[in-house]
Amino acid sequence: MKLAIHHTKGSFSERWINYCRDNAVPYTLVDCYRNDIIEQLKDCDALLWHWHHGDYKAVRFARQLTYSLEAAGIKVFPDSKTAWHFDDKVGQKYLAEALQMPLVPSYVFYSKEEAHVWANTTTYPKVFKLRGGAGASNVKLVRSASDADRLINKAFGRGFAARDRFNRFRDALWRLKRDRNRAAFFGLFKGIGRIFLPTVYENMQGREKGYVYFQEFMPDNNYDTRIIVINGKAFAIRRYNREGDFRASGSGLIGFDKKLFDERMVRISFDLANKMQAQSLALDFIYDQQQQPLIVEMSYGFMMPVYDPCTGYWDQQLNWHEGAFNPQQFMVEGLIDQIVQQKPAFS
Known part of the structure; x- marks a missing residue:
């Protein structure tokens, strides 16, 4: 087994590389922007590429490259089921x-x-x-x-x-x-x-x-909740609205305490991730006027440092696992499971 990693400074790839080094997982660095990317991957079982919606070049071809590699039996993170709806x-x-x-x-x-x-x-x-x-x-x-x-x-x-x-x-x-x-x-x-x-x-x-x-517009929401599911594990943050604004995303005003989170949102997140067969799913939630959780948007990626203070994560049975964790480790482990099993892995 050999993983290919496209490295971009500040992206998930920094922690993917560290995980592979620390756990003796064979890997090589590749450049997805080169014309010969398919040739670069000829002896690899999977590609990991944290591409961003703000990169106009990646937006042009990341999905097409993903579909092509999947057709050849090469696993990808994020795969097409995870990323086709990204930034859409x-x-x-x-x-x-x-x-x-x-x-x-x-x-x-x-x-x-x-x-x-x-x-x-x-x-x-x-x-x-x-x-x-x-x-x-x-x-x-x-x-x-x-x-x-x-x-x-x-x-x-x-x-x-x-x-x-x-x-x-x-x-x-x-x-x-x-x-x-x-x-x-x-x-x-x-x-x-x-x-x-x-x-x-x-x-x-x-x-x-x-x-x-x-x-x-859903009134009386002073914050939203971001739930992320990766490889059967879920973690969360609460994002408070900016003063005088109805928006929470991008505010930088964040809560991490487990007591802040509605486990109905966690259940919904696991349910949707399983239905989608998503490797990574980030959901933003608010409430309607009957205090029922509603999804606002979804993504596969997120800003790494924002989630480092999270105090633990849930498994699919909603058991809480206290302590620090590395979400990018979950990604690599999930992809390795897919390679070993040679079938899509549910989140």
Whole structure:
């Protein structure tokens, strides 16, 4: 058995490499961006590549490479069942509905006329989102039909930049007020620059247009809960809203105590991960007005340092395992199990 790892500084690959070294697991480093990536993998049983939605090159071909390797019998992390919906909120809507999971009621339109009819007959507020983006970017609270109509006209007209530059600036300003450190100070200057200079990602991705996507607004949620399931283990954080904002994602205000978490959300997360056969599944939850958990969005990846203070994890029987752990270890172990068993491993 031999693993191939695409290494990117600051990604999961740093801990994958350390795990392989510490446990004498044979591995080699590969470069997925090279033309000969298939040749690089000729003597490998699996590929691990933590690709990111903000990497326009990876977005162009990561899924296609994954499908191709799976067709040849090579295991991949993340595999197609884990990552096809990554950074695609519209795809996540269809998936959650098809699997009858409790998603926040969501609406997508591919016709300007149908969208306007809906906007002028529904209730408000609603939440507008682009299909891509993380950390609460590309998310707006829509308070009236006239606000919705303006967004619909733009969606079927000029479209939206792949990144909301003014929102990024506001986020940078908020972090400066919260952290008051050098990193936040330089982040603000970077945010100012991004107002005038688009990123390479924006230039390469083009504008989002030709559809419009809304979700119901769920009031009285001062935080959301992120549950992550990997290889039969689940862990969680609570993310509190920014002051004066309905969004929690990207706030950096986080709780870790086990007492904060609703085990109904953990059960739902295990259930969906098993139905999807997902190697890694991250779900964001809020509550409806009857205090029932609802899924907002899903992903396969997450920021590593944020979860290091987690105090333990649940197994599939909801037994709690106290103490520090390494989620990236779970990923490698799950992939090795798949190689050994030569069949898809349920989370």
